[in-house]
Amino acid sequence: MATVATCGGDAVGVGSAVATASKSNVTSFQRRGPRVSGTNDSGPRLVSITGTRPSVRNGQLLVSTGLPALDQLLGGGLAVGTVLLIEEDKYNIYSSLLFKYFLAEGIVNGHTLLVASANEDPANILQQIRPVSSSRFGHYYDASKRIPQELIEASKWHGFFLPEKISPTLKVEPCSLTHGYIKLLQFIQNIIYEEGFDGSNPQKKQKNILRIGIQNLGSPLWGDDICCTENGDSGHNLTKFLYVLRGLLRTSLSACIITMPTHLIQNKAFIAHVTNLSDTVVGLESFIGSERETNPLYKDYHGLIHIRQIPRLNNLVCDESDVKDLGFKLKRKLFTIEWVQDNYLRQERNIYPPGFSYLLKQKDSAWGEGSLQHSTFLMSFLAKGMGFPFFQLKLLLKDGFVLIKKGMLRDDSLRCSHSAI
Amino acid sequence: MLDSLLALGGLVLLRDSVEWEGRSLLKALVKKSALCGEQVHILGCEVSEEEFREGFDSDINNRLVYHDFFRDPLNWSKTGEALPGGPLGALRAMCKRTDLGPVTIALDSLSWLLLHLPCATLCQTLHAVSYQDSCPPGDGSPVGKVHVLGLLHEELHGPGPMGALSSLAQTEVTLGGTMGQASARILCRRPQQHPTDQTQWFSILPDFSLHLQEGPSKEFQPQSDPHIPLVDPMAHLTFNLHLSKKEREARDSLTLPFQFSSEKQEALLRPRPSQATSHIFYEPDAYDDLDQEDPDDDLDI
Numbered sequence: 001m002a003t004v005a006t007c008g009g010d011a012v013g014v015g016s017a018v019a020t021a022s023k024s025n026v027t028s029f030q031r032r033g034p035r036v037s038g039t040n041d042s043g044p045r046l047v048s049i050t051g052t053r054p055s056v057r058n059g060q061l062l063v064s065t066g067l068p069a070l071d072q073l074l075g076g077g078l079a080v081g082t083v084l085l086i087e088e089d090k091y092n093i094y095s096s097l098l099f100k101y102f103l104a105e106g107i108v109n110g111h112t113l114l115v116a117s118a119n120e121d122p123a124n125i126l127q128q129i130r131p132v133s134s135s136r137f138g139h140y141y142d143a144s145k146r147i148p149q150e151l152i153e154a155s156k157w158h159g160f161f162l163p164e165k166i167s168p169t170l171k172v173e174p175c176s177l178t179h180g181y182i183k184l185l186q187f188i189q190n191i192i193y194e195e196g197f198d199g200s201n202p203q204k205k206q207k208n209i210l211r212i213g214i215q216n217l218g219s220p221l222w223g224d225d226i227c228c229t230e231n232g233d234s235g236h237n238l239t240k241f242l243y244v245l246r247g248l249l250r251t252s253l254s255a256c257i258i259t260m261p262t263h264l265i266q267n268k269a270f271i272a273h274v275t276n277l278s279d280t281v282v283g284l285e286s287f288i289g290s291e292r293e294t295n296p297l298y299k300d301y302h303g304l305i306h307i308r309q310i311p312r313l314n315n316l317v318c319d320e321s322d323v324k325d326l327g328f329k330l331k332r333k334l335f336t337i338e339w340v341q342d343n344y345l346r347q348e349r350n351i352y353p354p355g356f357s358y359l360l361k362q363k364d365s366a367w368g369e370g371s372l373q374h375s376t377f378l379m380s381f382l383a384k385g386m387g388f389p390f391f392q393l394k395l396l397l398k399d400g401f402v403l404i405k406k407g408m409l410r411d412d413s414l415r416c417s418h419s420a421i
Numbered sequence: 422m423l424d425s426l427l428a429l430g431g432l433v434l435l436r437d438s439v440e441w442e443g444r445s446l447l448k449a450l451v452k453k454s455a456l457c458g459e460q461v462h463i464l465g466c467e468v469s470e471e472e473f474r475e476g477f478d479s480d481i482n483n484r485l486v487y488h489d490f491f492r493d494p495l496n497w498s499k500t501g502e503a504l505p506g507g508p509l510g511a512l513r514a515m516c517k518r519t520d521l522g523p524v525t526i527a528l529d530s531l532s533w534l535l536l537h538l539p540c541a542t543l544c545q546t547l548h549a550v551s552y553q554d555s556c557p558p559g560d561g562s563p564v565g566k567v568h569v570l571g572l573l574h575e576e577l578h579g580p581g582p583m584g585a586l587s588s589l590a591q592t593e594v595t596l597g598g599t600m601g602q603a604s605a606r607i608l609c610r611r612p613q614q615h616p617t618d619q620t621q622w623f624s625i626l627p628d629f630s631l632h633l634q635e636g637p638s639k640e641f642q643p644q645s646d647p648h649i650p651l652v653d654p655m656a657h658l659t660f661n662l663h664l665s666k667k668e669r670e671a672r673d674s675l676t677l678p679f680q681f682s683s684e685k686q687e688a689l690l691r692p693r694p695s696q697a698t699s700h701i702f703y704e705p706d707a708y709d710d711l712d713q714e715d716p717d718d719d720l721d722i
Contacts, residue, residue, distance in 0.1 A: 027473035066445045091616050092588070119548060128613065163549060220585045221546035264584040288615060 027199075028146075049207050049253070051109030052080065060313055063111075063209055063255050066101030069337040073305075073326070074280055079313055080209060083242070083281035087262040087271075089303060091287035092216075094328070095259045097335065098284075099213055102257045104129040106155075106211035112193055113157035114212045116184055120220035122159030125215070160187050162222060171417045180223045181241040188212060188248055198252040210254035218260045218274075227264035235270045242277040279311035301327035303339055423594075423605055423621045423633060427454055430566040431591030432551045434531070436575045441596040441603055444468070445625045447527060452477060452629045454525040454568065455484045457722045462515060464508055466490045467572075470627065473529065476629050491561040493538075508534055509546055516550050523566045526550065531571035531586070532578065540582045544589055547571075551591070589677050598622075602634070 054063050055076045062077030065084065071077045078084050084102075088095040105131065106113050115122035165183050192198050197210045218224050218238050226235050249256055258278070262271050275281050286303035287293045298304075305326045312318045389417045436441030455461050463485055465473050468675065470489050474482050482535055488511050496507070506513070515526060528534065534543055551569050575583060587593055595606040602622055610616045622634045664672065676682055713714075 090575045091610055093613065095615070119552075163545075163552075219588065220541040221548055221589075223541050223545065225539070225541050228544075230579065230581055261588060262587060264581070266579070284528045289618065405440065 006197075007411060013155075022285075022420045045388065049209060051105070051209060053077070055079070056291045058313075058315060060379070063211075064105050065257070066103075066105035067098065067335055067337075069328075069335065070098070070282070071241055073337065074282075074310060074392065075306055078255050078280060079311070080253055080255055082255065082311060082313070083246055083249060084255070084257045085274065085278035085281045086259045087306075087308070088216075088259050088284035089282065089288075090263055091283040091286065092259075092261070094286055094303060096215070096329065097330070099130050099215060099259050100125070101256060101335070102211065103213055106209070107207075110155065111211045112191075112195065112197075113155065114160070114188060114210060115157060115215075116160035116187070117215040118162035118219065119182070119216055121161050122157070126157065138274050141239070158187075158191055160184055166223075181237055184214070185241065186245055188245070192248060197254055207253060210252065212249075212254055212256040214258045216258065217258050217262060218262075218265065226270065227261065227292045228269070230266045235267065235273065235337040238377075239273055239277055242274065246277065246279070275309055278309070279313075282306070283308050298327060303328055347366065423607065423623055424631060426450065426455070426592060426594070426607070427457075429591055429609065429611075430551070430568055432547055432569045432571060432589060433591040433592045433594065434571050434573050436574055436585060436593065437597045438572050438574070438596065441598055443572050443574075443594075443596050444529065444631065446594075446596065446605070446623075446631075447529060447570060448473070448476065449625050449629045449631045450479055450570055451485070451525065451527050453631065454523075455481045457523075459523045459525050459568075459573060460484075461485070462486045462524065463617065463708065464488050464490065464511060464526065464528050464534075465559050466494065466528075469532045476627070478628075509538060509542065511545050512550055516546075525568045525570065530574065532574040535573075535578060535582055535586075539673040540585060547586075548589060604636075648697070678683055 002305055049061075052061050052063050053076075054060065057075065061080045062071075063080055064071050064077050065074065086095050086098055103115065103126065105111075106125075113126075115125055117125060160178050160183075162183075165187075166180060192210065193200055195210070197208070216222070218226050220227055224238055226238055245256065248254075262274070262276065262283070265271055283306040284303060285306065287298060287301065288303075292298050292304075305328045307326070310318045326337055326339060328335060427520055433450075435443040437446075437448055448460050451461055461484055463473065465487055469491050470487055473487070474485070477485070488508075490508050490511075494507070510588075514525075515524070522650065530584055548567060551567055571586075571590075573583075573586065591610055592606040595608070597602060597606060598604045603624060604620055604622045607619050607621060609618075620636075622636050624634060676684075
């Protein structure tokens with residue numbers, strides 16, 4: 001405080017007091033290293049990689065998955081150095097779409113791509129990617145147009161097509177299950193090393209992200225038996241592969257998307273192993289051919305999306321949203337994910353005008369923690385543009401309904417709760 | 422739809438069962454493609470060659486290229502005519518040879534192959550054979566479509582191999598039927614598109630030609646189509662969302678507090694009795710529960 005007095009200012013606020021304190025070096029905290037000015041090379045480089053941004057929560061470097069709705073669900077995006085595992089839907093329509101969105105995002109941002117597949121030539125996969133209309137992080141893809149050829153040719157990509165890399169042997173033996181996986185791991189390791197994604201060439205021009213996409217991992221076309229048998233012996237190849245892959249990813253600037261046909265895997269405990277070995281796991285369940293198609297709740301949706309796991313990277317807790325029933329629908333330009341009950345309640349929206357907050361209070365019950373466990377139904381009536389409708393609703397009714405006084409919610413614990421009449 | 426099965430190419434699975442056998446449908450499709458002028462290869466593993474060729478005309482029999490693995494599957498007799506590598510080798514050899522035109526390969530049966538070969542190897546080989554038509558040839562020679570027809574007895578296999586083969590197949594035909602009439606449920610998976618599901622009633626004539634039919638008479642259909650109750654999403658909630666008629670009327674006649682209606686406008690425009698002091702008259706209703714912990718209470722109104 002003495003320093004403040006010597007400055008001679010009147011009405012000195014707290015901010016300027018701190019500033020004067022640091023100027024006169026009262027504090028012992030010194031800034032170490034050069035300032036981040038962005039012009040010289042010695043500053044931190046990570047923020048200058050295109051297509052990435054630091055997470056608002058813990059500064060982790062994130063890349064977009066190609067789908068802004070999915071990014072929001074995963075807490076901002078996919079962390080660099082992690083694996084996104086997508087459990088395929090039954091006919092592999094939507095999972096291959098997510099796969100292509102991931103790659104398209106890489107093309108647009110100028111990332112290097114590595115596409116591995118056992119059933120389709122990677123060049124064909126890239127031909128099917130749709131172009132983009134941009135947004136700030138993550139883009140929207142127009143499902144009707146094709147990506148211009150020059151954009152694909154300008155981008156750098158490496159393909160791994162299993163039938164080309166492995167010559168089929170004529171002997172009828174159980175084909176060596178690890179052969180395809182070992183080849184793929186060696187291929188990935190070579191690319192990472194040669195192109196300097198693991199920091200092995202420090203004098204390289206510009207750091208870039210390697211986006212790896214592996215399609216249909218675990219299917220019989222990779223030579224893996226896990227989908228065909230019921231015993232647990234054959235699963236070790238895939239788990240070893242995932243373990244080694246994660247090690248490769250953690251030491252390089254890369255992000256990986258894997259689609260796996262888990263609906264074919266008979267050993268359910270194995271799926272838990274695979275989930276533990278991956279970082280982010282998203283499951284897709286499409287309604288085609290299932291009895292859920294007749295459910296009026298799922299009328300406008302094409303399927304459900306389940307967020308099975310979100311990683312805890314350098315954290316004690318993970319940012320998992322509470323909403324369990326997420327549905328997706330694919331319109332021509334947009335793949336949207338929303339809470340399923342949202343649609344059902346839309347018909348009620350005309351009664352409660354948007355832009356206000358409404359609360360429903362149950363008669364004769366007190367506010368408090370009890371209301372959190374009380375109900376499972378979220379009513380979202382408010383303005384569009386909010387991803388997840390955690391709103392408190394306040395409603396004044398009369399004549400047979402509960403009259404609630406206008407009051408303010410006291411704390412955030414009630415933010416996610418509601419009860420109905 | 423059944424007659425255009427072969428137009429799509431790729432792997433076609435014919436799933437039959439004990440009640441509804443599929444070999445006659447396989448032979449009908451083989452006859453059809455032979456009549457179209459395609460090259461037809463048969464991998465016979467389950468029945469003898471004489472039995473398979475029975476019922477075909479001589480010109481069709483002349484077009485069929487039959488690989489016999491029934492008589493000597495493990496090649497014990499060591500004669501020169503047996504193909505090396507067994508059925509798998511034969512399939513792989515066919516991969517390399519398809520540069521002359523459309524080819525149909527009939528596997529009789531895929532179940533036999535699945536029981537004698539590892540599933541992953543079989544899937545890889547089938548994929549290699551049926552993938553030929555979608556990759557463009559480098560030298561410009563026209564590569565014909567490859568149709569692989571596989572007869573699969575679905576009761577012999579567990580869900581694992583069946584699921585693996587189904588995901589590999591472009592078309593899946595499941596045989597069934599009612600009242601003596603056979604039907605085929607055709608599930609067609611096109612890449613990047615929704616799968617189509619159709620049911621076609623048919624019968625096979627003695628000369629193995631396919632005869633498409635209408636479904637059975639109408640009186641059977643209500644039995645086969647049970648009433649599916651409509652799922653009510655409001656059924657298992659812990660609170661009550663249904664309104665009685667009186668409640669619904671009351672709700673409809675409600676004016677919302679933030680809506681600017683004409684009464685409100687008049688109330689605001691009405692000249693106030695006194696401007697100096699402002700009084701708030703508050704009459705608690707019968708339903709109003711005075712919350713003890715209401716923070717509004719400490720506002721000095």
